[in-house]
Every structure is written in C-alpha cells, then in structure tokens.
Amino acid sequence: MTHREVLRALSGLLMGMFVSILAGTVVSTSLPLIIADLGGSQSSYTWVVTATMLAMAVSTPVWGKLADIFNRKLLIQLALTIFVLGSAAAGFSHSTDFLIGARVVQGLGAGGLAALSQIILADIISPRERGRYAGLFGAVMAVGSVGGPLLGGVITDAIGWRWNFFVAMPVAIAALIMLQLTLHLPKHDRPKPKIDYLGAVFITAGISMLLIWVSLVDHNFAWASVETAWMVGGSVLLLVLAVVTELRVANPLVPMTMFRNRTFTLTVIASLAVGVLMFGTAVFLAQYMQLARGATPTESGLLTIPMMVGLFTASTVFGQVITRTGRWKPVMVTGAVTAIVGSVMLGRLDGDSPMWFVSLAMLVLGAGLGMLMQNLVLVVQNSIAVENLGVATSAVTFFRTIGGTAGVSVLGSVLALQVKDRIAEGLATLDPEQQAQAAQALGGGTVPKIADLPPSIASVVEHAYGSAIGHVFLLTVPLALVALIAIALLPKQDLGTLTAVQARAQAEEVAADMAGIEGPQKTEERRVDDDEASPATMRS
Structure with missing residues (x-):
C-alpha cells in the first residue's frame, strides 16, 4: 500500500479510536460531580471506573x-456499536448501580476497539514503518484525552453531566460510515471457527471474582474472614482451571505456548505495570484537581493537559526515531526511567503543592508512558508468529487493562481509607459546632461537593484528599521499577519489514511448498519453537 492508501485505510480506524477515547475521557472531569449527584461513595467512584476496565x-x-x-x-x-450503546445508557443513569452496569457495556465495546485497532494496524503497516504513523495515533489519543476532559467540563458546567455520555454518538455514526467506506482488508483463508467457551468462562469468572474481592475487602468484610477465603480461593481455583483448559483444548483462547516466547512474557509483565500507571493516574488526577484543589470540571480538564502533551509529543517524536533507526529498546528503557521519575514527583503531591510542579510531574509521566504504550504492542507483534497475531495483541492489551483495573481497585481502597483517617484527624482540630456540621455533611460516606461545604470543613477535606492522593501515587513507583526491569531484559530483535497480510501470505506459500516438496514427515521434522526460529520476515 502507498502512503496515501494507508492514510485512507486508517481514517475510519482513527475516528473509531477517537470515539472510544472521547467517550471514556469526557466524563473524567465530571465524575466526582456525577457520583455526588447520584449519592455514591468513594467505593462507587472506584467501581464506576473499574467496571469499564x-x-x-x-x-x-x-x-x-x-x-x-x-x-x-x-x-x-x-x-464500536456496543460501546456507543453503553455510553447512551450511561446518560440515563438514575443511580450508581445503573451507571456501573452501563459502564460494563461500554467496557465490552472498548475491549474490542482496543484490541482490533492494533490488530488491523499490523495488517496494513509493517513493524519497521509503524513508527511513521505513531504520530497519527498519538494525535488522536492526545486530542481525545486532552479535549475530552475539557469538553466534558464545559458541558457539565453549561448543560449538565448527562450530555457527556451523548456527545460521542454523532462522531460514532460517522466513524461507522468511514470504516465501511475506507477500510478494505484483503481476504485470506481463516481457520474453521472454534471458540474456547470454557476457557473464556473460567478466565472471566476468575479475574472478576479477584477484582471484586479487592474492591470490597476492608470495607464490607475483613482481610481475615470467610468472605476473603472463599472469594480468593474460588478465584485461584477458577484461574487454575483456566490454565488447565488452555493447555488441553485444540484452539485455546490464550495459547499458553506463547509464554515460551521470552519477549511476550516480559512484555506482559511490563504491560501490567504500565496499566496501573496509565489508568490509576488518569482516575485519581481528576479527584486531586477537584477535591484537593477546588477546581471546577472545566478547570480540571485544563489542568491535566500537560500529561497529554507529554504523551503525544513523546509517542510522535520517538515513533519517528524508531522508524528511522529501527532501534526500539533505548527508547523504551528511557520511557520506563522517565515514568519512574514522573511517579516519584506525583508521589510528593499534597493539597498545597505549586501548580507548576503538578504540571511538570504530569508532563514527565505522560512522556514516559508515550514512549512505552504503543511500543509494547509493537515489540510483541514483531516477535510472535503471524497466526497468533490476534491473540498475542489482545493478550498485551488484556494484561495492561488487568493491571489498570486491579491497580485502580487497590489504590481506590487505599485512598478511601487514607481519606477517612485524615478527615477524622482534621475534624478533631475543629470546634464542636463545626464538628457537628461536618458530621451532617460527611456522615453518609459519599464523595462530597467541595463548593457546598463550609470553608473550614472544605479545607479539611481538601487537605485530606491532597495528601492521600499523593500517597497513592507514591505506591505506583515500585510498579514502574518492575516495568523498567522487564523492558531491560527484553532481547534485542530487528523490526520486520512485512505487514501481517504479507507475512501471512508468505507463510502460507512456504507451508504449501514444504508440504508439496518434502512430504508430511519432513515438514514435521522442520518445525521449530516459535520463539527460537521464527524469522523476522515471517513476523508482523
């Protein structure tokens, strides 16, 4: 494909990605207000985010x-259709439970958009050339990530938060039309449809039960309790059954043989850590701006721009560097170190931190994530056999999202406990009349509206959230170190020059020639392990 043909094919794909990012970020700045309006608690706030992930x-x-x-x-x-329907349903929410259900539907669609966009990208662009187009994806991500919170803040302040869930629908309809008109993928022989339903059930149930336990423990029941025993034990049992199933079925949902590939395994570890950094930071920064600094939703959107600027700039510039030089590892190691520095800086936040320091910390972390996110997928797609392209790409996205989901759940639980303790300490310094007012305003355990609180109580709440969120960010530093170690251990490998479509066609031709010339027995003898001998030209 020529450069012009690639751009035409990507237009609908980029628009679909923009819709998913916009619909996800447009509510981020208004979420504290949404939860307050619906009478939700800090646990509800966390689950509105966690349910989608x-x-x-x-x-x-x-x-x-x-x-x-x-x-x-x-x-x-x-x-894309499922995602938009979930967004529309969320706009009619009358309770946090209904909102969480609608966000689950959103998440089902988002899972497809996240995985399929990367898979289709590999179909039409080779790994070596993919950095050339990273700027387009970075631009879409930046515009959606920066424009979404800002637009959401303006909509919330002007006409109400419910319209945040409806704003993406016209763009989604346009994206569906563009995908139909511009995306033309060549046909190829596909295996007979076989889906590992049992493995899907075990994986879904095991992961879900574990994450539900993380969000409930120490709030609804104790760590050492019967509920903990059966939920953790049940989760472990289900995941063991999932592994056994994936090893035994003919067409596994997640082939365990891929973990023999050192690159795949290390990338999965790094993706878990990056997921916590990416999702956790985005979720709690909105709370920091509004609950610790008293910003409006619009102001909150503006204040988070530095992080997206760092992400966009780094992904664009270093994507071009990788395309020109073919060297991806120095970029990713630098990105991991930068992410560590950004996490440490955010860990120093409190309610009185200078805004220039907050902005710089977000810029640094965003730059680190920009050097990591797309390149983790690129490295896996470059190292895995083309027949496993779909499951390998989705596996990286899966573990990144799992990391983010577990991270938000755990960090949200830590935040709730920290805020509760620090508010209690702050209220103890007030006079009895103010303490009575605080008990009436905060006694229900819901996320407060800072603007509606008396100044003395608002100051206590802001200080509690500011210092507690800084503590939460500090907990992400060890995970950033894990990402650095995993990336440093990745084996160096040249980027392939064929698209997935070309690699698949070449693999089919080679297989046909070997079967015709050498016979079945010789073909079987020449089979080698995926990780050790899959040539670069056979990789996406």
Missing part, C-alpha cells in the same frame, strides 16, 4: 480470538 479486560482475549477467525472489519464495527 474489568469488562474491557475480560472481553479483550475473546475479541482477539474472534479476530483470528472472523471478519475484522465487521468485528470493529460491532465493538
């Missing part, structure tokens, strides 16, 4: 497997 995580491997056996264009249109 959980649904996204457990559905991603399924979408990836479907991509290997069904029409990818049809699948991404279906995922």
